[in-house]
Amino acid sequence: MTSASLPDSPSRIAELSVDGSVVRDTFTGYHHVTRVLRYEDRIWVKCREPRAQILWFDRRCFTSEEELLLNLRELEIERVPGVVTIDRTHFQGFIEGRTLGVRHWWQSRRVPEVFTDQLLETFRQLVQIRPDMLKAQRRCTTEDRSDDYDTEGFLERLIVFMEEQVYTPNLPLFHGLFGELGIGEESFTRLRKSVYGLKRRPFSLLHADLHRENLIVDPQGRIWVIDWELAMVGDPLYDLATHLYLMKFPELQERRMAQEWSRVVERARRGSSHGWEDDLPRILAFKKGQSVFTDVIRVSLQLDRRGDLDRAGLPFAAVRLHRILLAAAGPLGLEAVPNRSQIAKALVRWHRTADLGKRPTVDVASSAS
Structure with a gap:
């Protein structure tokens, strides 16, 4: 059926x-x-x-x-x-x-x-x-x-999904923004360390x-x-x-x-x-660390209005991303979180240079593999 x-x-x-x-x-x-x-x-x-x-x-x-x-x-x-x-x-x-x-x-x-x-x-x-x-x-x-008791392996599969199905496919469009916000490949290593040794x-x-x-x-x-x-x-x-x-x-x-x-x-x-x-x-x-990459992508794309930057929404986006990064600083090992002004400027630079005709996608049919 x-x-x-x-x-x-x-x-x-x-x-x-x-x-x-x-x-x-x-x-x-x-x-x-x-x-x-x-x-x-x-x-x-x-x-x-x-x-x-x-x-x-x-x-x-x-x-x-x-x-x-x-x-x-x-x-x-x-x-x-x-x-x-x-x-x-x-x-x-x-x-x-x-x-x-x-x-x-x-x-x-x-x-x-x-x-x-x-x-x-x-x-x-x-x-x-x-x-x-x-x-x-x-x-x-x-x-x-x-292994129906492997709690570490369970979280590892969630990390792999985020790394392979979200981060890597969208890196060409968001590499610069990720870098300015202090997140990247090393974030996944730190996230793994944060849950090492679970019961x-x-x-x-x-x-x-x-x-x-x-x-x-x-x-x-x-x-x-x-x-x-x-x-x-x-x-x-x-x-x-x-x-x-x-x-x-x-x-x-x-x-x-x-x-x-x-x-x-x-x-x-x-x-x-x-x-x-x-x-x-x-x-x-x-x-909190797991959601950072998806939140950054979604918040930044919401600022795009058919090629124009939504400047009225920019301060709210910066506040939201600042709050998200602060919450994830521990599990992602962020030594310094950019302030709201720095985040707003990074979003403006990203929007100015990004090719938004290549919007990110995720293959729903394969997203559980």
């Missing part, structure tokens, strides 16, 4: 709806445009189309998000979207509600315990899913499955993108986890670190989440939290 992650044309979508035209809502995310349509009475499904001119810098392990969701349903994982099959094509069910980000945008970054408790239950269920329980087809190489933990399924916009709160106050396209198999502590990095909890709540996570997952599967107190700060630092 085919998947609706890269769906059919709008005309085909219309054919599948109950009266040939019902599209209730359209949502524009970073990577996709999502349309919600009615297939049968009270059955709403969503179709996603990749947005044009969007860079794909994320490692993908599973061939089909919908097949993975079907697998999760078979494993009785709660609060994940259902899948509707129409003419041998899989479509995700639409979850009514609001994202956790929208629901609490007016509050502090703190998330009510009624929701964090549900998130902890999601982690408990995920850590129980061993690699051999997953039937959904994976793009991952055989090396990905060679071994049993691998499980990871969502790998648990942030506020991927958490839907339904009218009954239940959390639903959506957007599983970046799911992978690996170190469960990496999933927690990614979650904390993206959620930006207040410090006290972040500490509580980490402590409760260790208690919950250890009860669910022995060894899953082994060494977490020492390793979590290192993996959090790794996340």
Whole structure:
């Protein structure tokens, strides 16, 4: 069967709806445009189309998000979207509600315990899913499955992906800017050293993108986890670190989440939290270093307005990159981080000399190899 992650044309979508035209809502995310349509009475499904001119810098392990969701349903994982099959094509069910980000945008970054408790239950269920329980087809190489406790090897594969699929292909366009910001090939060596000696933990399924916009709160106050396209198999502590990095909890709540996570997952599967107190700060630092190259590329390209430099956006871009580089200084071994003025000047020089007709791309089909 085919998947609706890269769906059919709008005309085909219309054919599948109950009266040939019902599209209730359209949502524009970073990577996709999502349309919600009615297939049968009270059955709403969503179709996603990749947005044009969007860079794909994320490692993908599973061939089909919908097949993975079907697998999760078979494993009785709660609060994940259902899948509707129409003419041998899989479509995700639409979850009514609001994202956790929208629901609490007016509050502090703190998330009510009624929701964090549900998130902890999601982690408990995920850590129980061993690699051999997953039937959904994976793009991952055989090396990905060679040692289901090799936490260092897991992070090494993420570094290799960033080095080979992001840094090297985009070096011709960004070499000068990378150099002025103090990042380059040596950054990967330092990043490897920053996570040397991690404790071994049993691998499980990871969502790998648990942030506020991927958490839907339904009218009954239940959390639903959506957007599983970046799911992978690996170190469960990496999933927690990614979650904390993206959620930006207040410090006290972040500490509580980490402590409760260790208690919950250890009860669910022995060894899953082994060494977490020492390793979590290192993996959090790794996340900050891991994202630098993609952030630099995306921020700099956002300043281009059909060949003209967006000077109004330049100060904001400089502030953002300065913050990103400061956060990554430790894991990348940056001795000196350029100040905001220096970053702004580097961006201007890059835009003046770069051949933006050669925009960077990443081969999505091979991005999990």
